[in-house]
Amino acid sequence: MSLPRLLGIGALILIVPTSAFAAAINSDVGLTPAKDQWIVRSQLRYTKKSDDPTAQDRALEIFMMPQTVVYGFTEKTSMILTIPFLSKELESPTDGIRTSRGDTGVGDLLLLGKYRVYTRDYPAATSRFSVVAGTDLPIGQSGDADARGKLPRDLQLGSGSADPIVGAAYTWQSLDDEWDVSLTYQFNTTANKFEFGDVLTYTVAYQRRVWPIGLPERGLYAQWNVVLEANGQWEQQVQDHSRRIDNTGGHLLFLSPGVQVATKYFVIESSVQLPVLQNLNGNQVEPDFTLVGSIRVTF
Amino acid sequence: MRNGAAIALVMLGLVLGGSAPVAAEIEGLQLQVDGLSCPFCALGLDKRLKQRAGLEGIQVHLKQGVTEAALPRGHGIDVGKVRRAVQEAGFTLRGIKLTVIGTIGRDGDHVTVTSRHDGTTFLLFDAKHQDAEAGSTLSQVLRQQLEHAQQTNRLVKLRGLVHEHTGLPAGLMIESFEALAE
Numbered sequence: 001m002s003l004p005r006l007l008g009i010g011a012l013i014l015i016v017p018t019s020a021f022a023a024a025i026n027s028d029v030g031l032t033p034a035k036d037q038w039i040v041r042s043q044l045r046y047t048k049k050s051d052d053p054t055a056q057d058r059a060l061e062i063f064m065m066p067q068t069v070v071y072g073f074t075e076k077t078s079m080i081l082t083i084p085f086l087s088k089e090l091e092s093p094t095d096g097i098r099t100s101r102g103d104t105g106v107g108d109l110l111l112l113g114k115y116r117v118y119t120r121d122y123p124a125a126t127s128r129f130s131v132v133a134g135t136d137l138p139i140g141q142s143g144d145a146d147a148r149g150k151l152p153r154d155l156q157l158g159s160g161s162a163d164p165i166v167g168a169a170y171t172w173q174s175l176d177d178e179w180d181v182s183l184t185y186q187f188n189t190t191a192n193k194f195e196f197g198d199v200l201t202y203t204v205a206y207q208r209r210v211w212p213i214g215l216p217e218r219g220l221y222a223q224w225n226v227v228l229e230a231n232g233q234w235e236q237q238v239q240d241h242s243r244r245i246d247n248t249g250g251h252l253l254f255l256s257p258g259v260q261v262a263t264k265y266f267v268i269e270s271s272v273q274l275p276v277l278q279n280l281n282g283n284q285v286e287p288d289f290t291l292v293g294s295i296r297v298t299f
Numbered sequence: 300m301r302n303g304a305a306i307a308l309v310m311l312g313l314v315l316g317g318s319a320p321v322a323a324e325i326e327g328l329q330l331q332v333d334g335l336s337c338p339f340c341a342l343g344l345d346k347r348l349k350q351r352a353g354l355e356g357i358q359v360h361l362k363q364g365v366t367e368a369a370l371p372r373g374h375g376i377d378v379g380k381v382r383r384a385v386q387e388a389g390f391t392l393r394g395i396k397l398t399v400i401g402t403i404g405r406d407g408d409h410v411t412v413t414s415r416h417d418g419t420t421f422l423l424f425d426a427k428h429q430d431a432e433a434g435s436t437l438s439q440v441l442r443q444q445l446e447h448a449q450q451t452n453r454l455v456k457l458r459g460l461v462h463e464h465t466g467l468p469a470g471l472m473i474e475s476f477e478a479l480a481e
Contacts, residue, residue, distance in 0.1 A: 034343025035387035036350070072343075075387045121334030121391035123364045173336045175361065215362040220338045262339045298342050 025271040033072035041068040043294040051286035107140040125174040136163040160191035197236025205229040227258040247282030267296040324414030327398040334390040344388040351384035375419030395461040403449035421471035
């Protein structure tokens, strides 16, 4: 799976919303504000990919800081804007010497509108279904170069193309636990005769309150949740000048345990994404893990 | 010395005057809000109730699904605005429970209570009156008690669940009744 796509998917997974509030960590289902309410989410994601099936022993490190702002126009309609800051470095052998190449800067901007189409509220519980639609806007550089010339597409910060996204999400939440299920599809388009394959992402997340064990009769409290998520992503092969490129595309599935602390004003959370299924086309460097730390505030 | 005594008297008067109890006309406001199921959800509700419905002193009790609030002194309650505020926060208002202190009156055939300071009027219903005769929303016993309070011009304290009417004042399903001392 190509690097920009992996990063893009990371950003997408972060912001694809369902409709609840405590939310999963790698599927940012918490981003449903009230009317005129703001939510700002800042994440730090570190991904290491070093499982190279070839003899090149390539290794990839990616730091990603997606900054997400959410605003509620109405109780059902909200806007989600994400700008990722990226730093990535690829180590690989060149002429027998191990060298590294990389880039740092702003990635593509992701703009989504979200509409809650179904709500069923119960005492201390809720069930909701939302749809999302938007686009990935190519503000990240897609033609950066270093001393050795233009960086490969995998190391560019942006995709170079505006890519429509649609999705849907469902949430069940109670005081004790929460289920979040979401699905998105990104239609990647062509830029400079290069087209990343379309991307399907899906998440099933379960959260369980572990503290406080017994809820206080009155007032609010800081709530600790343990989280277990399955985050999947399937990608079509890349096309360059209408020719399919080997060693691109495939299917990845991560299992992501995590922990989350939710209060009235902020949520702090952390997770590690571990690959449990790596069905990638050709010889691609497979991910080892992704570490995630995040804070959300609302006002 | 005399100046000091005078100042002390003024201070005492201010303290006593400032702390003199003023009965709120509508108090003990409790909103039963469905869908509220995590701490991070509460701020949006808090904001909307303040901004849209003008409520104060918001306290969310998550386990009970109840939000307590107060009305600014001299302000009545607009049930429609409260309902809309809860909707805008993304939740569902199941009910509003409150206590009103006021005087008994009539609106056509309906017995009403009107809070004296802010003028909010509620049509009265009896929560325990299951076998209502045609045209009657109150049990005979409660009706007599309320009529007595009206005739003697006594203040009453009623607590109950509020419901809305189209084109009419909101209704109050009485759960408790107390005639206050004259």
